[in-house]
Amino acid sequence: MKYIKNLFYFYFKPSKEITHPLSLRSKIISILYFLLLKYSFLLFFVSIRYLLVLQNIVPPLKYDNKMELISNSFFFSVLLGPILEEILFRLWLVYSKVNLSITITCLLLWISALAFDIYWFDTIKLVIYYILSFIVLFTLFFFLFKKYESEKLINFWKKNQKVFITISSILFGVIHIWNYTDSNNSILYYIITFSPQVFSGFILCYLRVRMGFEVGVATHSLNNFIPLILSKII
Numbered sequence: 001m002k003y004i005k006n007l008f009y010f011y012f013k014p015s016k017e018i019t020h021p022l023s024l025r026s027k028i029i030s031i032l033y034f035l036l037l038k039y040s041f042l043l044f045f046v047s048i049r050y051l052l053v054l055q056n057i058v059p060p061l062k063y064d065n066k067m068e069l070i071s072n073s074f075f076f077s078v079l080l081g082p083i084l085e086e087i088l089f090r091l092w093l094v095y096s097k098v099n100l101s102i103t104i105t106c107l108l109l110w111i112s113a114l115a116f117d118i119y120w121f122d123t124i125k126l127v128i129y130y131i132l133s134f135i136v137l138f139t140l141f142f143f144l145f146k147k148y149e150s151e152k153l154i155n156f157w158k159k160n161q162k163v164f165i166t167i168s169s170i171l172f173g174v175i176h177i178w179n180y181t182d183s184n185n186s187i188l189y190y191i192i193t194f195s196p197q198v199f200s201g202f203i204l205c206y207l208r209v210r211m212g213f214e215v216g217v218a219t220h221s222l223n224n225f226i227p228l229i230l231s232k233i234i
Helices: 002-012 024-054 065-071 074-089 097-116 124-148 151-159 161-179 187-211 213-233
Strands: none
Touching: 002 024, 002 161, 002 187, 024 187, 024 213, 074 097, 074 161, 074 187, 074 213, 097 124, 151 161, 161 187, 187 213
16 A cells, blocks of 8 residues: 555655665565556456457457567567666656766667667677767767756756656557557547556656666566566466
8 A cells, every 4th residue: 555655646746755775675575566566457457458358349459460579589578678668768757967868869769760670789780880879879968968957957857757757657658559450549449458558657657766767677677577478388
């Protein structure tokens, strides 16, 4: 109950509640509790979806073949994917020149990969290009923020953190539309399908802001690892 209450209050005042570093044990316990909360929420919506599918109200979920292959890749699903998604969706929630520079750099490289159909980690050559591009872009943005940073910008970031968290959570849900191939456009379909993703994004926002970026990445990785390992066993 404490964790649910913390999530509720976090939305209205999304600032750091912990003024001293948490022990590793406390972080692990928090990760496990929030994963349990997330899967309980997911189970609720999966149960509703199952009943609606039986009644032919919504269609069964169909995964995009390309996304299914990616999801079954340990490297991408458990290691690379969570790191990149946490950078894109949540690193920037806590203001700093480094955080913003890393996020914008990764966002531009991700957009270029989509635009030109590039998989940056496909070959050693592309990995080298990625690293060099990252260094150049990061350096550029870092010095731009250093030059134009002001107290007004920092205060704006703190004042609007709740808005940023809401946007981040919704975008995290929307981006997972690409995981599915269904063309069903009903409101009920989207509510049932993407509410768990939005809720998961909000939990990860909480962990990122309150407990640190590494806790968010660890939770995200473990969240992806559980279904991956179950799919191999069952």
